[in-house]
Amino acid sequence: MNxxxxxxxxxxxxxxxxxxxxxxxxxxxxxxxVNEFLPxxxxxxxxxxxxxxxxxxxxxxxxxxxxxxxxxxxHGNVPIGYIKISDGDSHDLGYGLKTEHWHKGLVTxxxxxxxxxxxxxxxxxxxxxxxxxxxxxGNVMKNIGMTYRYSYEExxxxxxxxxxxxxxxxxxxxxxxxxxxxxxxxxxxHFFENxx
Numbered sequence: 365m366n367x368x369x370x371x372x373x374x375x376x377x378x379x380x381x382x383x384x385x386x387x388x389x390x391x392x393x394x395x396x397x398v399n400e401f402l403p404x405x406x407x408x409x410x411x412x413x414x415x416x417x418x419x420x421x422x423x424x425x426x427x428x429x430x431x432x433x434x435x436x437x438x439h440g441n442v443p444i445g446y447i448k449i450s451d452g453d454s455h456d457l458g459y460g461l462k463t464e465h466w467h468k469g470l471v472t473x474x475x476x477x478x479x480x481x482x483x484x485x486x487x488x489x490x491x492x493x494x495x496x497x498x499x500x501x502g503n504v505m506k507n508i509g510m511t512y513r514y515s516y517e518e519x520x521x522x523x524x525x526x527x528x529x530x531x532x533x534x535x536x537x538x539x540x541x542x543x544x545x546x547x548x549x550x551x552x553x554h555f556f557e558n559x560x
Contacts, residue, residue, distance in 0.1 A: 453546060
């Protein structure tokens with residue numbers, strides 16, 4: 365299977381990032397609001413954006429299979445966000461989007477399309493986590509068919525703050541009631557909660 369094949373949706377082009385996307389990455393990831401719930405600090409320069417692009421995206425395209433996409437509007441084909449699945453055993457879904465495009469269902473639209481590609485790939489399940497203080501991210505997870513499994517506390521790095529995460533999962537070729545326990549086993553404070 366091709367690594368990150370281009371996907372077209374109603375409003376979006378999901379494509380590989382290119383070297384020339386460093387300015388777009390900077391526009392997305394230099395925002396403090398966008399970065400509040402992301403696992404890195406806001407980018408401070410185009411040079412830093414270029415390094416981030418190479419280390420987190422371009423180098424991964426050398427692998428035979430992968431799901432790392434620039435989210436672009438069809439009328440511009442300029443990245444306004446990203447969506448990816450980690451290549452670890454969690455198969456973790458992650459995403460980010462420029463603030464002016466929030467609350468339009470774009471991440472849900474992108475996520476549904478990527479899930480369909482993953483379903484064909486042989487990956488048995490995906491997970492996703494969100495900070496309890498970021499319930500909108502949890503809504504995306506619910507909207508694509510993921511279900512809540514458990515919560516855990518983590519001293520989150522590099523921001524070094526205590527975060528309660530909720531873990532969601534969508535199973536493809538494992539039983540529906542099978543839970544990925546990687547986060548549960550790694551973090552001693554873990555529990556079930558009633559979602560509100």
